[in-house]
């Protein structure tokens with residue numbers, strides 16, 4: 001069994017970020033948070049490793065801003081604070097997240113020198129009009145160039161994309177996913193747009209100039225995106241914003257915010273897969289579907305929604321889901 005991996009997050013809110021994406025409120029958050037420094041890093045690592053089981057590993061992750069856009073000496077102070085823990089084996093890896101236009105060979109080589117293994121790149125969209133309407137301040141060519149450079153230097157590459165941005169459509173999101181797949185990342189994160197208070201997007205929405213990306217639209221599109229990435233053997237390591245007390249308590253004013261968004265989208269992907277099979281293969285009206293180990297609840301859906309959908313759409317009497325060996329690359333098999 002693989003050792004359990006613990007992420008030690010250190011947030012560098014809006015540190016070094018040169019602009020204001022319409023959906024982001026990091027600048028406001030950063031005003032309320034102490035800026036991260038070497039001491040923050042040391043304390044964050046020490047607070048986790050003291051209770052970590054012997055068979056677990058810990059990974060330090062700089063999230064929340066644009067790491068490589070921070071002044072060089074501040075990047076070095078943060079990384080130097082982590083170095084003794086990396087050398088002693090107390091942490092196994094360091095990853096950073098950043099913007100595509102803040103990546104060049106010199107900055108990446110510095111990350112390599114300090115033992116960073118993975119760079120997460122906020123691509124968000126590969127459609128230049130969507131990027132412009134979202135105030136990203138970079139274009140799709142920046143993402144392609146940065147992703148290729150990251151891979152050339154032997155770093156792990158995680159790409160992040162968003163759905164439901166201003167000017168976005170399902171077709172543009174599918175296009176973005178295909179472009180990201182062509183860059184061969186080691187994984188992707190997908191973040192459907194959430195309207196957070198105190199952002200430019202919130203104001204656009206209030207003025208009626210932005211139509212929100214609903215939970216249902218995000219789940220429907222997300223199921224298709226997840227399937228596309230999985231068929232290309234690229235893991236989707238996150239779908240949807242991490243639920244927090246702040247977001248659930250009202251900061252998420254609209255859009256695709258749901259504490260179980262990822263589960264809903266993955267479950268929809270299973271439903272779509274079963275629909276495809278039932279439309280093309282013979283089956284009993286007392287249907288038995290087989291899914292891989294641990295996937296029965298995904299096929300069943302929240303409150304058995306997938307079961308009811310299949311019964312209604314295909315005139316079935318009953319649907320039973322069991323664990324089985326499914327052919328590689330498939331989610332579901334018809335057993336009866």
Ligand code: SF4
Pocket residue numbers: 014017018019020021024025026064065066099122136
């Ligand atoms: S680049 Fe990242 S941190 Fe900067 S404004 Fe955009 S989303 Fe926020």
